[in-house]
Amino acid sequence: MKDALIITNYFPPETGAASNRIFHLAEGLQKQNYSVSVITPLPNYPKGEIFDDYKGVFKNTSVENSITIHRLWIYASNSKNKLKRLIAMLSYSFSLIWFFMWHKLPNKVIVQSPPLLVAFTCMFFIRNKNRKLILNVSDLWPIAGLELGAFKKNFSYKLLERIERFNYKKADLVLGQSEEILAHITSIFPKKNTFLYRNFPDFDPPKLVEKPTNHRKIKMVYAGLLGIAQGIYKLCTELDYNNIQFHIYGAGAEKESIENLIATNPKLDIVYHGEITRSELHQALLHYDLTIIPLLNRIYGSVPSKIFEYGKLGLPMLYFGGGEGETVIKKHKLGWVVPSSDYKALNLQLSKIAITELNHRFKNQIQKTALKNFDFERQLHVLVKSL
Template sequence: MKIVYIHQYFKTYSDGGSSRSYYLAKSLVDNGFDVELITSHNSKDYLFTTIEGIKVHYLPVSYDNHMGFFDRIWSFLSFMFQAYKLTRKIKNIDSCYVSSTPLTVGITALLLKWQRNIPYHFEVRDLWPLAPIQLGIIKNRWLQKFLSRLEQRIYEEATSIIALSPGIASHIQQCVPYKTIHLLPNISDCDFFQKEAKKTYLTDKYDTTHKFVVTYFGAIGQVNNLQSLIEVAKTAQEANNQALRFLIVGRGNQLAEVQKLAKQYQLTNILFIPHVSKYQLREIINITDAVYVSFASYPVLETSSPNKFFDTLASGKLCITNTSGWIAQLIEEYECGFYVNPTKPEELLTKISYYMADPEVLEQAQYNARRLAETQFSREHLTRKFVQILDPSLATHTRVKHVVTV
């Protein structure tokens, strides 16, 4: 079976960021599918390459977290048109797998179905247009209505819909109650990430001996509310808490503002590290005790399925989140961390002191995190389920093969 997989932000371990589309595409290849993946890169030229059997088309469409609203819209539209143009050159397509955001990739899928009778599966990573509407980014009511109708039509025409969280699945079910929604959260790579003994040094200049390290990694944008972690660091420094250290790893359009706030507070207990590859991230996690999963306080963000959370579980680290919703419920149900109110920085210090004071309690929470990854979100389990969604005939003999090259 030949599948065209469309995702604007395909990333490998070397690129850093979410590796979900790599995991899923690789599982299809391992099970005999012919996979052509269409994505983009910040280059002026088209590039074609093969990555572990995945035929990858890189379209010259720039995108960066520093972009403003209109630049992002232009990037989305440009990718949509170029992806559709490219698919017209690909012959013998049996099916299409389309991953949003942005929602506009669904237009490419609709055109393929209408013009060439190619069915498509639609993956919903974030709720559009609900997210930008709640965040106040899309204010025009006519545009809101148009995008909501487009969302509805994309759902209606899809062969199947894949949601990354229960909240996303519930929203889609309300839009198209007669459709079957598959829940397929983000993936914990329990081979690449391991629960290991904590290391002491990240670099020769950064010694974490006798320090409890809390790390945030990922995008640093409006929806991530990293100012809340700066307030925690400030509260810790004012309390003369010498044992806590904070790391912020990543990039985004709010990075400068977050760094400015840390400088304003004259914080000496926090370190900023630029965007890194997955390999480098693994080294950073290995000096980390707890990972901070942060979002701004909007209801739609409570439905998120952040890849950083699933990497944290696989690494066997204490999980801290400042957003209520299904992630907070999982953390507390499986006793692998805790929720904190983002407006009360002292709350994190109070709760984390419990784990800092008792290594056995910390070890148990970290063990629980790893166990949750292995039993519910492992790459082997979720990629098998994914392949069976696309081809139910493989339900009894799905192969899962992946090799991590270090």
């Protein structure tokens, strides 16, 4: 049996696309006859507080589903203050260095990026000619930060670019979630070994049951992080509710603002359901006509994993984020595409969608397409040959 270590910032019991993606990778490798271990911080995402079950400890090691998980200390924070965020990343980096000093590491290590500083810590301290370092790039930083307005092109940005290049240079193999990510990396290092590793979900698809669509309004749903990048609060204020009822699941920085908006504007047809487990969410989503996948600004390299997850659920999509995600939606005929941040075009498109279009036949077709093209097991099998 081969050994593999995964180093990540997010892992269950934390929720969200990042933790789900890494968990499925770890579980998939374990099923492919790998002995898998994971290093991750003490659970704290997305609230920025250590979960109750892990408070008061500096390190927790457990074995779950035959995977050994080392949870290390971190200064937990989700503050918008850049200094506090930097301290949080550095604290985890210091914990990693301490771990590296006292533990023997396997010859195959998969490092999640971003955060860039955490990835840099790994690429710098555990590089070894006999060790294969695999860098799993899910977003392009610092480019994404620049597009989101979090960075300016100054000395700090140039330093982050140097760190980014160092990470790519030291990686023996780079996994990228999009064609844009791989194109960016090979533009810097043309001979770098790369692998397109989409964020395909790993769960049993539900059987779709035909339901009447005799309600007047389209029941549209958003499920996920209520963060700045998604822009759900602004979306709530810009939507035309004549044709839709908007349902929201999730938590994040905009949660209170959205709740206050609903409380002070009862005429807005919005229902906030809070945060529920992933399995509960999958069941809930089957009762909606349409889902919206928004990004406030187009982020180069980003392809939301929701596309692949909702495909397996047979849920029609309205993509409102720009970039490569548009290509995936159009290519596989999963729904509709509207230019990012164009709310006039969004409302126009919503007014044109008839409730009768969102029928059982369309949902079945979406699910069949997803099962054929977004196959986690097939992708993992090809990946294992590259490791």
